Amino acid sequence: MMKIVQEVHAGRKPFQRAYVGIFLWFTGRAIQAAAKVDEQIRKEFDNLPDDFTFSLGCLPNGPWMVIGKENGTVKYLGGNPQGRHLHVRLAIKNVDAAFLILSFQESPALATTRNRLITDGEVPYALAVQRVLDIVEVYLLPRIIASLAVKRYPSWWSMGRKLRGRIGVYTRTLLGI
């Protein structure tokens, strides 16, 4: 009688998982770098609590990135949010949705309307994190791709800010400083 019901184990999605993991790792390091390079990001973090920590990742089993302030400095704290006190947790419901968003096939605004994102924490903090992520994406990505990732591309930025910012963010991200 037992044989009429088969046991099926959920498979794996290694490609999507690896892509999302690498993207979050790089973006985490870029946020740490951009907090030292960009005045606007520095101000955003200055307005947040001294021990502010947030995570961004996908449910149910990750990957995640954790960013926090330590002694006034913004740091990428790795990919394990376990045991940390998080002020804001931004979660994407599954790795497929995370892949769609982080490969720019779907904008965060569209993903929100499709009920793919969960925000756990204070909304003002989450909005500050979103503003930081937008600025970092503008630095990291060429305009044509960044326009897909942010709601409004900051065309009013001076060329000097973009150029200096990009060089600074990429150099510090790759060196991990």
Add this chain to the structure above:
Amino acid sequence: MEPASVFAFTCPVKTNSGNKALEHLPVELANLNAVKPIIITSVEAVGRKAIQTLTNAFGDSGMTMGLFDGVTGTADLTLIENLKIIYIEKQYDAVIALGGGTVVDAAKVLNLAVSLKAADARHVHGNFIALWSRIQYA
């Protein structure tokens, strides 16, 4: 058979539709504290591809599911009783119906059988019919 003196059955509906909406299932189930669902379907009615699409949607969730794909056009209560025993023994905690008609009917009655902890699915049938009659003629 007399239905239970106090009976409440709540069935709130949440609709998720669109691109990759099926992939939300593990999180939606987790919100209901369910981690081990059983899928009730008919391979003849929906085809293997639809079943594969559904099971693939659970990818990377680490879940284990039960799959019963043998619902026929004339599902009877003996089948429901067998499914109920398996459901309890294997400790499933949610029912997913893939398909329409008999499949959904079987899943609903299975849900009632395990939720009401009926000794026999045929008793659920009796309760359900009696209750349904009472609602209709109240």
